[in-house]
Amino acid sequence: MRNPTILIVGTYDTKSDELGYLAEVIGAQGGAVLTMDVSVLGDPAIPVDLSKHAVAEAAGASIAQAIASGDENRAMQTMAKGAATLARDLHAAGRMDAVIALGGTMGTDLALDVCAALPLGVPKYIVSTVSFSPLIPPARIAADVQMILWAGGLYGLNPVCKASLAQAAGAVLGAARAVQSPALTALTPELKRPLIGMTSFGKTVLRYMVALKPALAARGFDLAVFHATGMGGRAFESLAAQGAFTAVMDFAPQEVGNHIMGSAVSAGEDRLTNAGRSGTPQMVSIGCYDLVDLVGWHPVPDKLKGQELHAHNRLLSSVMMTHAQRREMARALCARLALATGPMTFLMPLHGGNEWDRPGGPLSDPEGLAAFASEMRAHCPPNVDLQELDCHINDPAFAKAALDLFDAWCAKGLIA
Incomplete structure (x- = not known):
């Protein structure tokens, strides 16, 4: 079995424990990870491969501009544009094989754009507190995206949310190993x-x-x-x-x-x-x-x-x-x-x-x-x-x- 690289996307200023746990489970199963921080205000608590500054620049902006907008929604849309652009470029360059993103409503909004930017056949997993919710319009859903409810995961690690995260980590890694585009x-x-x-x-x-x-x-x-x-x-x-x-x-x-x-x-x-x-x-x-x-x-x-x-x-x-x-x-x-x-x-x-x-x-x-x-x-x-x-x-x-x-x-x- 080959060992694919999984792109992990999330706000590393507030969810570093959860995102780090995803990386830990993927690594323990023999996968490699590439991490992308889509935070705006805070700094990541652990090192990341793709910084929030790189994400903003990929959207033709900067973190300072995103903050200056004074609107959390507008700032996250800037980060969504940059994250989608970077994910598409990373896949085209052969640097990643699949993506998994984590979030509440803000993170899910961004994750939908990232998944939509990738070709059908690239494994796409979203771990979200609003999975399967009517909040998500069908027009935003990539045809082959997979969603897993982030149960009990709104704040901090616990046995309930670890079960969701571990299942999602295994699913995206297994899909990346088995997929044929x-x-x-x-x-x-x-x-x-x-x-x-x-x-x-x-x-x-x-x-x-x-x-x-x-x-x-x-x-x-x-x-x-x-x-x-x-x-x-x-x-x-x-x-x-x-x-x-x-x-x-x-x-x-x-x-x-x-x-x-x-x-x-x-x-x-x-x-x-x-x-x-x-x-x-x-x-x-x-x-x-x-x-x-x-x-x-x-x-x-x-x-x-x-x-x-x-x-x-x-x-x-x-x-x-x-x-x-x-x-x-x-x-x-x-x-x-x-x-x-x-x-x-x-x-x-x-x-x-x-x-x-x-x-x-x-x-x-x-x-x-x-x-x-x-x-x-x-x-x-x-x-x-x-x-x-x-x-x-x-x-x-x-x-x-x-x-x-x-x-x-x-x-x-x-x-x-």
């Missing part, structure tokens, strides 16, 4: 199996991956299918931004609709943009375009009240879009597709976009689908090849059309 795995020459990124839902709703996965494997490609329920889309976009995919089949862009309709089940403002910006060849389609997923136990947003609601389970509910909302969805998709710099095809199955909207199905709405298709035609940007298909998204003809296009791109050398 998705981006590096996808591009490692000796593996010779480039990676295709796909979005979907369970196969009772969308089924194209059942046919496409073995067909792509036979052609020498791996397929990663992301569950488009917010965090899945975040992971997909993170990898797309890294250039981890040789092509994408983004057939379930529903998270775009969730976002513009105000649902908490969002993958963020940049959903459906990163593959295009990186020049990755991409196919996009209409999987569940007509539904807005909502947190099942949240109140329905005002703009969606009175619309047909389907409770999928206790965690997730779906609202059917009106015709006007479907047109809005089409315009939002077109605006994002216009950003693409590489090959871009929109596959438009004219008979429906999920198993429930087939003719005679519980969500069948031919007029709504026609309204969406009409808006797509009217606003489709010139860089997008809009292909209308005389089938449903779950028909074999859809998977065949996607595979035929994929083969054509391979023949042209657009996909290697």
